[in-house]
Amino acid sequence: MPPPLRLNAVAFISPQNHPILIRTFQKGDELKYHYVAHTSLDVIEERTNGPAKSNECYLGLLYAMDDIAAYGYITPLKVKIVLALPLTDSVVRDSEVIMTFKALHLAYYHASSNPFLRLYDTPAGVGSSRWKCFRQRVDEISRAIGGTSVPS
Amino acid sequence: MQPAPANALSTLADPPTRMVDGAVMDYFLIEAVNALRVSSAVAAARAKKIERDMAEAGLLPPPPPAKQQNPRDSTSSTTGKIMGSVEEEESIRSRLEAIGMHVGGNFAERLCRDRSLFSDSLDAIKFVCKELWVSCWDKQVDNLRTNHRGVYVLQDNAFKPIARISSWEGRQEALRRAKLYVALPAGIIRGALSRIGFHGTVVPEITTLPQCTFQIKLPKNT
Secondary structure (H helix, E strand, C coil), rough: CCCCCCCCEEEEEEECCCCEEECCCCCHHHHHHHHHHHHHHHHHHHHHCCCCCCCCEEEEEEECCCEEEEEEEEEECCCEEEEEECCCCCCHHHHHHHHHHHHHHHHHHHHHHHHHCCCCCCCHHCCCHHHHHHHHHHHCCCHHHHHCCCCC | CCCHCCCCHHHHHHCCCCCCCCCHHHHHHHHHHHHHHHHHHHHHHHHHHHHHHHHHCCCCCCCCCCCCHHHHHHHCCCCCCCCCCCCHHHHHHHHHHHHHHHHHHHHHHHHHHHHHCCCHHHHHHHHHHHHHHHHHHHHCCEEEEECCCCCCEEEECCCCCHHHCCCCCCCCHHHHHHHHHHHHHHHHHHHHHHHHHCCCCEEECCCCCEEEEEEEEECCCC
């Protein structure tokens, strides 16, 4: 049985390139994952607007930094999801990562369908207490993957 | 123990679809328009009362005297009671369209899950014509015309929300009342397109019941 996939961080970025939610599951510092999400934006932009445009949603491995491998996914509605996984030697199956992205997309959809919460108008962003349900869903996804770490 | 996480993730990724009774949905949409009409009448009456109170208290200049009903302007409706003034209709329509925009955007989000990115505006319009129409109104659009410069005309020969409208006052009256019921679908289309990234306008037109056309104007920069 291959070891379960562990998740370091998840970042949702809006079509206007504003961060929606950045959630980390490691005890490391959060700012690093903000930085990871920011640099992934450039890579995503180059992959979607560059000469070799692909029509695929799943962008695969974007880049690898010290101990982080960043995987990207862009929905047809231009919401970008970036997953930061620890760089391990074990093989990372694409199908699992794609399933994770679909689950994250669904969690985002459930959160944004709430007509009483306007996603793009709140200056406080998603950190406020109203978006608790969204965060809980994301935590649940990370637990389902098999990560045993407590979200920070 | 090991298969459990995989199953949990796959149920989270692809939950079993929840169904809603189709007839209930139709009734709900019809009654929603009526409820909003009553609600906006109440809101307009409340606003007018506040205006009157403020005018009496001297804070606002007195409103202009109500215009006399010009006998030459009488509409063809045979009943004396006209269904709300024009501005009330406008306010209901804009409310319905705003609701539709929210619904359409989220619905598009849900439907877009398993498809690839949109290549251009024609692709987005085709998505609206096929997938959105099928999930909302059980059929596909009958005719799509475009002038390739950002204007698209979608024609549906038996549009579901107005397929069953009839009025004992005659065809013209039924047509007039049906105009309000297509405001919500127009909002849904507009919301879906704007979530995809194309901000344009959608104008519904009814010529004969139950045929309905939607004229979509998208900006030309795609």
